Amino acid sequence: MNTDKAAVLLNLQNYSVRLNQKTILAPMSLSLPGQQKIAVIGPNGAGKSTLLKALMGLIPSQGQALFWGQPLAKIQPRIAYVPQREEVDWNFPINAYDLVLMGRQGQLKFWQRPTPHDHQLVAENIERVGLSHLIKEPISHLSGGQKQRLFVARALCQQADLLLMDEPFAGVDQVSENIIFALFDELIAQGKTIICVHHDLARIPSHFDWVVQLNQGLVASGSVSESFNPTNLAKTFPHFWPDFNATTQPAAR
Numbered sequence: 001m002n003t004d005k006a007a008v009l010l011n012l013q014n015y016s017v018r019l020n021q022k023t024i025l026a027p028m029s030l031s032l033p034g035q036q037k038i039a040v041i042g043p044n045g046a047g048k049s050t051l052l053k054a055l056m057g058l059i060p061s062q063g064q065a066l067f068w069g070q071p072l073a074k075i076q077p078r079i080a081y082v083p084q085r086e087e088v089d090w091n092f093p094i095n096a097y098d099l100v101l102m103g104r105q106g107q108l109k110f111w112q113r114p115t116p117h118d119h120q121l122v123a124e125n126i127e128r129v130g131l132s133h134l135i136k137e138p139i140s141h142l143s144g145g146q147k148q149r150l151f152v153a154r155a156l157c158q159q160a161d162l163l164l165m166d167e168p169f170a171g172v173d174q175v176s177e178n179i180i181f182a183l184f185d186e187l188i189a190q191g192k193t194i195i196c197v198h199h200d201l202a203r204i205p206s207h208f209d210w211v212v213q214l215n216q217g218l219v220a221s222g223s224v225s226e227s228f229n230p231t232n233l234a235k236t237f238p239h240f241w242p243d244f245n246a247t248t249q250p251a252a253r
């Protein structure tokens with residue numbers, strides 16, 4: 001595990017995504033520090049989910065992405081991905097326990113059965129997200145917040161050093177939100193890093209350390225205290241603050 005807070009966790013150079021002849025993310029270069037809670041924000045269609053999927057190798061990208069100085073292929077087991085809730089087939093016939101157990105699959109060879117250690121990790125992490133009473137429930141029976149917590153438990157089981165989460169708070173109840181944010185702090189204390197697509201701008205200053213602002217390319221990336229400011233927000237969300245630049249520029253003489 002990399003516990004050096006100052007170390008560069010992710011470096012993108014000229015990194016871009018094109019899908020069906022359309023530029024989804026224009027070429028961007030940035031460095032993200034490790035052991036931080038990093039929010040990815042931007043309006044609908046900004047390319048937030050696309051960035052996470054591309055980083056996971058689920059869709060093609062151009063340019064260079066290095067994690068801890070290495071390409072994805074060399075460090076993939078160190079990264080866990082929590083997809084958007086709508087992207088999961090919740091009618092798949094599997095119970096809560098088995099879904100979390102899937103987090104151990106990357107650690108097992110294809111002929112290996114889960115060991116007692118794997119089962120212990122599953123039980124521990126289901127407990128951590130407060131769902132021990134629901135282990136036998138089919139996943140289709142869970143509430144939105146419980147589903148998100150289950151996916152967080154699956155990611156925790158993977159014992160990854162970097163968690164990429166696509167809107168883990170979308171449609172979750174207050175209890176689930178509190179549990180997930182508390183887990184974030186535990187994970188950071190263990191030296192891990194969280195990159196999380198997030199919509200609730202009001203939570204950014206209190207719950208995140210770093211913010212990546214996208215709008216079909218990079219607008220800004222920096223510590224929340226420096227980068228989460230009205231100028232960058234107006235550039236990121238031009239439809240919400242169309243007059244911002246006009247009203248904040250000094251009047252022409």
Ligand SMILES: Nc1ncnc2c1ncn2[C@@H]1O[C@H](COP(=O)(O)OP(=O)(O)OP(=O)(O)O)[C@@H](O)[C@H]1O
Pocket residue numbers: 019020022024042043044045046047048049050051
């Ligand atoms: N396979 C694809 N082919 C072409 N365009 C695509 C494809 N997948 C996504 N897009 C487009 O890419 C853009 C970015 O989508 P993405 O889901 O990354 O946005 P987002 O920032 O996560 O938005 P939201 O906040 O609504 O979830 C959208 O305009 C979307 O229509």
